[in-house]
Amino acid sequence: MTTTLELDDITRTYGPETAVEDLSLTVRDGELFTLLGPSGCGKTTTLRLLAGLEQPTSGTVSIAGQTVASAAASSSPDERDVGLVFQDFALFPHMTVGENVAYGIADRPAEVREARVTELLDLVDLAGFKDRDPAELSGGQQQRVALARALAPEPAVLLLDEPFSSLDIRLRVEMREELARILDDAGVTAVSVTHDQEEALSISDRIGVMHDGHLKQVGAPEAVFENPESRFVASFLGQAGFLTGRVSERRVDTAVDTLPREQLVGATEQYVGATIDVLVRPDDLRARPVADETDADGVIARRQYTGPSFVYHVELTNGDEVRCRQNHTERYAVGTPVDLDVVAEHALAWYPQR
Ligand code: ATP
Numbered sequence: 067m068t069t070t071l072e073l074d075d076i077t078r079t080y081g082p083e084t085a086v087e088d089l090s091l092t093v094r095d096g097e098l099f100t101l102l103g104p105s106g107c108g109k110t111t112t113l114r115l116l117a118g119l120e121q122p123t124s125g126t127v128s129i130a131g132q133t134v135a136s137a138a139a140s141s142s143p144d145e146r147d148v149g150l151v152f153q154d155f156a157l158f159p160h161m162t163v164g165e166n167v168a169y170g171i172a173d174r175p176a177e178v179r180e181a182r183v184t185e186l187l188d189l190v191d192l193a194g195f196k197d198r199d200p201a202e203l204s205g206g207q208q209q210r211v212a213l214a215r216a217l218a219p220e221p222a223v224l225l226l227d228e229p230f231s232s233l234d235i236r237l238r239v240e241m242r243e244e245l246a247r248i249l250d251d252a253g254v255t256a257v258s259v260t261h262d263q264e265e266a267l268s269i270s271d272r273i274g275v276m277h278d279g280h281l282k283q284v285g286a287p288e289a290v291f292e293n294p295e296s297r298f299v300a301s302f303l304g305q306a307g308f309l310t311g312r313v314s315e316r317r318v319d320t321a322v323d324t325l326p327r328e329q330l331v332g333a334t335e336q337y338v339g340a341t342i343d344v345l346v347r348p349d350d351l352r353a354r355p356v357a358d359e360t361d362a363d364g365v366i367a368r369r370q371y372t373g374p375s376f377v378y379h380v381e382l383t384n385g386d387e388v389r390c391r392q393n394h395t396e397r398y399a400v401g402t403p404v405d406l407d408v409v410a411e412h413a414l415a416w417y418p419q420r
Pocket of ligand 1: 085106111261
């Protein structure tokens with residue numbers, strides 16, 4: 067059976083507020099699809115529409131070819147064959163771990179239930195925890211139990227809303243890798259929602275970037291990161307900066323460097339003479355301190371120490387602001403005049419100046 071999910075031209079309004087507008091999306095069988103975007107962009111509403119916790123104002127939701135929601139009627143989460151792992155879906159404190167996992171399969175014969183609980187606790191690496199109380203578990207272990215509980219009835223689709231946001235960063239990284247493995251092993255189609263770009267990029271088969279109730283771009287993580295179709299998506303992913311560039315026959319001149327025109331994807335002959343914004347991320351640039359400010363491209367305005375590296379915010383003399391990531395041994399003070407080079411050898415995205 068195919069478990070493809072489809073949102074067709076969905077709009078959801080709350081009084082004068084439009085949370086999601088004209089959104090169409092197909093999630094493929096077996097994939098992990100992640101919606102991401104800034105706060106208030108409509109991610110959670112989209113997930114709740116898929117879950118059956120919200121009804122669309124217009125448009126339809128289908129699961130496995132069957133319409134489960136429209137403006138006229140909407141089936142409940144129970145009728146939809148979906149598993150939910152939401153941030154605020156706590157475990158039942160008065161039940162053991164095993165009883166929590168078995169909660170959604172109470173109607174099955176005892177031996178089937180037992181076998182399924184054992185299988186799932188194995189899957190989430192909690193074999194031997196069956197008789198424990200949830201209160202005796204760490205945050206990460208509790209989330210694994212929540213995952214096992216959601217998977218127990220073998221839902222066609224698993225929906226996850228920021229499931230690890232309450233965990234500390236180290237555990238979060240561990241859990242997201244675990245999640246990808248567990249979903250893969252379970253062979254389930256999943257849609258997740260997160261603020262965490264790194265999480266979305268590292269575990270998803272495809273991502274969808276949302277803004278203001280609209281889906282701005284959908285694709286494989288690498289494709290969206292390397293080729294953001296809009297300035298918004300570019301700005302949202304990966305600490306983007308923009309260099310003003312002037313396109314000529316062979317080159318693009320920017321305040322910091324001259325680039326070959328062919329390095330800019332799609333900057334064809336017709337753009338000769340145009341002024342554009344070239345997308346540069348911290349790894350695309352390199353800063354070198356210079357003694358004389360008059361030789362500098364700009365000045366270090368701020369810096370962030372991340373452990374392995376420094377991220378320098380450089381204010382260019384023409385007003386552009388960009389960031390560069392340098393090794394932690396390259397320690398420069400705020401106010402240092404620097405010369406910048408574009409060190410990226412890959413194709414660069416760009417946008418016509420407004
Ligand atoms: P966050 O990342 O902060 O959770 P989000 O991207 O998940 O945000 P949504 O929760 O989907 O965003 O909200 C989208 C918009 O719809 C927001 O402007 C929000 O205020 C509005 N909204 C969501 N739910 C309701 C509601 N029940 N009543 C009124 N407005 C709502």
